[in-house]
Structure formats: C-alpha cells, structure tokens
Amino acid sequence: MSKAVLIGAVAALSLVLASCVTINVYFPAAAAERAAQEFVGKVIGEQPSPSGEAEGGREPQALLMRLLELLIPVAHARPDIDIRTPQIQAIQARMAERFQNVLKPHFDNGALGFTRDGLIEIVDPGKIPLRERAAVQQAVAEDNRDRNAVYREIAVANGHPEWEPDIRAIFARQWIEQARPGWRYQDGEGRWTQK
C-alpha cells in the first residue's frame, strides 16, 4: 500500500517536473561551435593535438544539447551555421595571413592574448620590440575590426542578428580552446591567464 503511494508520488512528481521543463533550443549551439572551430582552426593554423580530442572532451551538457538538437525539429534549431560565403572566407584568409605573419610570434612571447569577448588585445606591449610595436598595434586593430564584422555577419547571414552575442561567445571560447600552450587569454572574470 505504502509502496504504491510512494510510486504514485514519484510518478506524480516526475510528471510535474517534466511538465515544467521547457527547453527551447533556438540557437544552434553545436552547429555554431563547429563553424567557429573550423574558422578558428583555419586562422590559427594546424592543430598540434588530434582534432578528436575536442569532440571527445565535450562536457555532458554539450552532449545533451546535441541530443536535443537531434530530437527537436530542424525548423526550430537550424542544422547549420553558414560561414562558407566567399566574403567571410576572404576575411578568414586575410586573418590567417595576418595571424601567421604578424600576430603569432607575439602570442608565442606572451605579448598578445585572446579576450573573453572574442577579440585580441596587447596584454604586454613591452614584449614587442619597439620597432614592431606600432605595426602590431595596427594589426590588432585591423584584426578586431575583422572579428567584429565576422561575428555580426555570421549572425545576420543566418537570419538572426540577435545571435551575435552567442556567436561571439562561441568564437571567444574557440579561440581560447585552440590556443597553443603558453598563449595568454582572459578568463570569464576578465583576468589574464596562460594556457
């Protein structure tokens, strides 16, 4: 008798809980993550670690989101985030060239870092030789203009300008995730740390 009551109570509670949980997956986080991963990889260059690590090392929450995405109709959660427009690819190529030729050595020596909002910043200008400092300042400003345009454009091109902050956040995470050991980045509280 009491067991039946218990089962009944648990069932009722589950029903109440289940009926309360509403998950709206409008923003295709996983697709955006893949797009950002691809974009960032092409700018930073070859990943030293196998790419499977990023996939396998996902937190259960991300996995859950992806499962939900499978369940929820495509119309709700768009299956893809489009970054393959020639214009965005042109910017990506330009950013990759700038990264390899100008920025990378200064990420290596700790002068530059990735900010928490998906941009880059001169953290320690003293580490850049004086002769190069003005050029690096300029490259950082140009790169940030490109970054802002890319985040905005990906959101707008996918029909959701309001996604810009989400796209930016996902990119910010990707830049940091794909950063090489020793590179600097800003953590969630805005403190500079080293990978």
Add this chain to the structure above:
Amino acid sequence: MTLHGGRLKSKAVFALAGLCHAATAGAFALRGSVLALEAPGIQAEGIAMLAAPGPEPGIRLEVAVARLYLKALALDVSDLRVSCLLRQEQGEWHCRGRGGWRWAEERIEGELALRIAGEKLSLDWQRASASVHLEADVERGAVRASLAGLPLASLAALGSAVWPTLLLQEGTLGGRFVLSLGAEPRLRGDFRIERMAFDTRDGSAGAIGAGMTVRFSSILGATPRAELEATLSGGEWLLGPLYLALGEDSLALDAAFRIPPARGLELERLRVIEPGVFTLEGDLRWRPDRVWPDGGISLRVEDAEPFLARRVFSLLSLAGFAGLEGKGSAAIRLRLERGGLTQLSFEADALGLRDPKGRWAFEDLRGSFEFSSAPRVPESELSGSSAAFFGIGAGPWRVRLRNGSRSLILSEASRLEMLGGAVILEEGRIALGLDDSIEASLAVAIEGISLPELAARLDWPPFPGTVSGRLPKAHYRAGRLETEGTLEIAVFDGRILARGLSMERPFGTLPTLSADVLLERLDLARITSVFDFGLIEGRLSGRIEGLRLIDWQPVAFSAQLASERSGRRRISQRAVENLAALGGGGAAAALQRGIVGAFSSFAYEELGLSCVLSRYVCTMGGVGSAGDGYFILRGRGIPRVDVIGYQREVDWPVLIARLKAALSSGTVVVE
C-alpha cells in the same frame, strides 16, 4: 682607531679630512667607519674609510660608501669606492686615483681627481670617452657638473626615479648642469642626448636612434616644476598609439609642467612645432586616478599632406583610416573635462581628404563646425568644391549648421548636385552619444539622378533612366544605416522601388546592403537593347525580396520576375537561345532548333524566372510547371517556342557566368 658615528652633520666629511691632515704628520693608519651621515639633501650610509701613508709622498685614501642618496635628484648610488693618493699642494688638498660606483645594475669605474680648497670641492672623473667634471661649493650649496659622452644606461637609476617604468638602453649624454641646494633645490642645464634608445616596462613609450637637445630649468621640492625647450631629431619614437619616424626631420618642443604632491602631472604649457607642417598646443592635467587628462588641446595643421602621411599615420591606421591622404590646412580644438570630451571644434581651409581605397573623397573643404555646450559660434558653415563616394562625384556643396551641445543640426536644406540630378539633405543631425559613438539621423530626397551617368561610373551597362525618391528617416549608428521610405528608380519606362534599405559598415570591413525591391512594368525591349541580350518585347514586373549584398555582391534574395500577360509580346531568336542558356543545359530540351532557325522572332504568352538565392545556390523556377520542369518561356501561336528549365538548383557563380556569357558575346553557353 675606530670612529663610530651615528648621524653627523655636513661638516663631518671635513672633520674627517682634518683627521687625515693629522695623519700625514705621523706614520700611522687611520681607519674610520661611519654608520650613516646626513646633510640637507644628502644621505650616506655605511661609510668606511682608510687613510694610511702611501709608498709615495702623501696618504693613500680609501673611501667606501655603501649607499649615497642625493634627495634633490632622487639619485641613489650604491657601492661607491674611491681610492686615491691624498696630497696637500699650495694649501689645497688633491686626491688622484680611481673611483667608481654602482648605479642600478651597472658598476662604473674610472679615473678620478678630487680637489678640496676650503669649502670648495671639485671632482674629475673619466672613463674611456666619458667624463664628468663636478664642482661643489659647500658653503653656497651649489654643484656644477659638466658631462661628456656619459652612457645613458649608466643613468638608468636616475631615469627610473623620474619615470618609474623607464628603461634607458643606449645613447650618450653630454651637457652642463647646475644644482643649487637649499630649501627649494633648483636644477638647470642644457644637454644633448645622441643615438638614444629607451623603452618602458609597460611598453607605452620608447625610442630608437633618437636625438634630443634640451635646455631646462626646474625647481625641485614638494611640488617639482620645470620649463624646458627641446628639439627632438631623427630616430623612431613611440608614444602610446603614436609612432613617429622622424628620419631627417626634427620637432621643436617647449613645455612647462609641475608635479603636484598627489603625483599626476600638470602640463601648464605644451607646444610642439614642425615649421610648415603643424603646431600642437595644449594645457593638460593628468590625475593619477584617471586615464584621460583634463584640459585643452589645439592642433593647427598647416600642410595636411606630410602631417597625415608622416606624423599621424599610426593613429589613422588604428582608427581604420590607414593611408588617408590629405592636402590643405585645418585646425582642431579639443576640450577634455572630467574624463570626457566637452568641446570639439574643427576648421578647414582648402582641405582635401581622400580615402586611399577610393571609397570617398572631399576636395577644397572650407568652414567650420563645433560640438560644444557653449559654442563660440552658434551657427557655422561647411562647404566643399566637390565630394565623391565610391567614385561618384558630387558638388559643389554647402551645409549650414547649428552648433549644439554634443550635436550638429542642419539649419537649412542642403543640395548636393550629382550625376545630373541632386541629393537633397532635408534634415540632418549628428550627435555624439554618451559613449562617444557617433549617431546621425537624416532625411534625404533624391532628384533625377541619371542612371547612364551612374552606370558609367560604376562600370555597369549603360542603363537609361533616372533615380528619385525620398528617405524620410535614415538613421546611422555603430556602423549601421537604416532607412524608412522608398527610393524610386524611373527606368526602362517603368519603375523600380526599393524599400527597407539598410547598410552595415558602408565604409568598413565587409560592407553589406539589404533592401526589398519591386519592379513595375519595365519595358523589356529597352532592357534587352541595353544588355544586348536579343530583343524581347513586353513588360516585366516582379519583386526581389530580402536582397542582401555583402561586399557589393548578392548573397541572398528571393526574386520572381515575370512578363505582364497583356500587350505586344514577342521574343527574338537570339533572346530565346539566351533564355535557354540561363535555364541551364536542361532548358534546351524543348527547343526545336530547326524551326527556331527559320524565324527571327516569336510571339509568347509569358516569360519569367524566379530564383531564391541562399548559400550560393539559386533555386530556380519559372512561370508555371511543365511536367518535371518549369516554363521559362511559354510560347503562343505558331510557331510556338517554349523554353523549359529542368535544373532546379544552380550554383550562383555558374548562373552569373552564364548571364555574363550571354550578355557579352551573344553566344550561347549550353552546358
């Protein structure tokens, strides 16, 4: 004999000299050790002294001072060692030998000659090409120094006392200094620094290969103040975001500043002059707790060309105006208060500015404007002989402005003649937002702009017709321009209406344009004659919704274009072939070449194409379904020609290539 002293007065050193004097008479060694010695402005610690008769006539004097601190100069020297032979010559004391000290990291050692005559002391010190001559008058409290070829690196400690993050690296210093001690010590001098290299720990400033000639006088005390005149010549300089490569040029600078007790810096007067190029004047007060100073800056540019190209190009490229070209002259005055910009005034005289990428240009800009809560001139005027946007020239133009607080308001409508018509600025307002972002709202009317002229400038086929319309509300903020209203393009005897026109970053990275376009009864005969497509007679209507251009190339739209089903409708043989080509390989299926070849034109019921462009694929359709395909052309009468497309998805670049091929060569591309 050992002497232990606690804190002795300034006379102590002479008392010790007196003891040495006694020592010369007898053959005994004197060993002295003083823990600390303090005179006004001088502090010495850990003094040890040995005086013993030397092998030569005189006394071998060895003095070591663990730390010597000269307060007036904030000069902190450690491990000072002097070893010399003390002799009395004609009532004066001379001591010749070697001496050195440690300044910051470096130990400097050289030849030394000391002379003491009464209350006067003089010192000569030499090492390689560096020499120091010091004369101290103890009674009057004055020290004169002449320096030559002194390595700047040896002054690192002194430098960082003045500027805590300064790292002096290379260069030599020569010149004369006079220090008067007293309640308010004064230091003046004139010196020259050559081949200077310095940096700062925070990287905010530096120089390489720079030269500097300075004449200054300063009062050191609780509130140090100084006046200086300097010439900066050659080398490369970096000051925050400003990078200067002076090369053969030099800048004249004069300044007066004080350092208040609460630190910070008060620049009472600053003037930087490059004759014939620019004059910068300012009075600024930095407080240690604020990034931006309070005060005023006035910049007069006499020749914008070298000024933009050589002096501020680093600032321009940081702001996204890399390579901005200019000529003529201008003046800018800024007032900063409580961390914000409270006044900005701009004057131009025959100023020309040109975007190096050719996106915009202004010629012969004259007049002024002012952002201020209390404008000196409430109304002003700005005019130019011409302006150009994306190669489209306009002008002359003139705007009358009401200068308001953080805003500029157009006080009367302004007309900009261009392309045979005009753009009329009916209303306008530019405001500086609280976050210093620029916001603008406009009402614009467009009158009869000639399409052939526009097409010629943009390298388009020569469209006939005119553009006119009204955008009653256009709003620009943070790189985005949004409009309300409709632009009407009267063209091909019909009209094209553009609504919901908006742009992002029009002059920046990845410019975009969006609009909804409506086409009304365009005369196909005129269109096809312009485009050399092969004659089609009839009227074309339709819509292009959600048109979006990135970098001026279409990336998305949903277009439906179709002929009106009334009036005379005929299509030439060539146009049939071109239409078929547009539809792709599949469209040729319904084409009877033999029959087509026999007639030069055909009657048709309707023709049309639709394309939904997304992700670089155009999903195509026509004016009705035809089995598996769709009608691009539905024929009428005999002989009847239908063009039926079967390819539903076409890569956009492929479609553009087909269109270009059809238009340019007149030959049909069938794939």
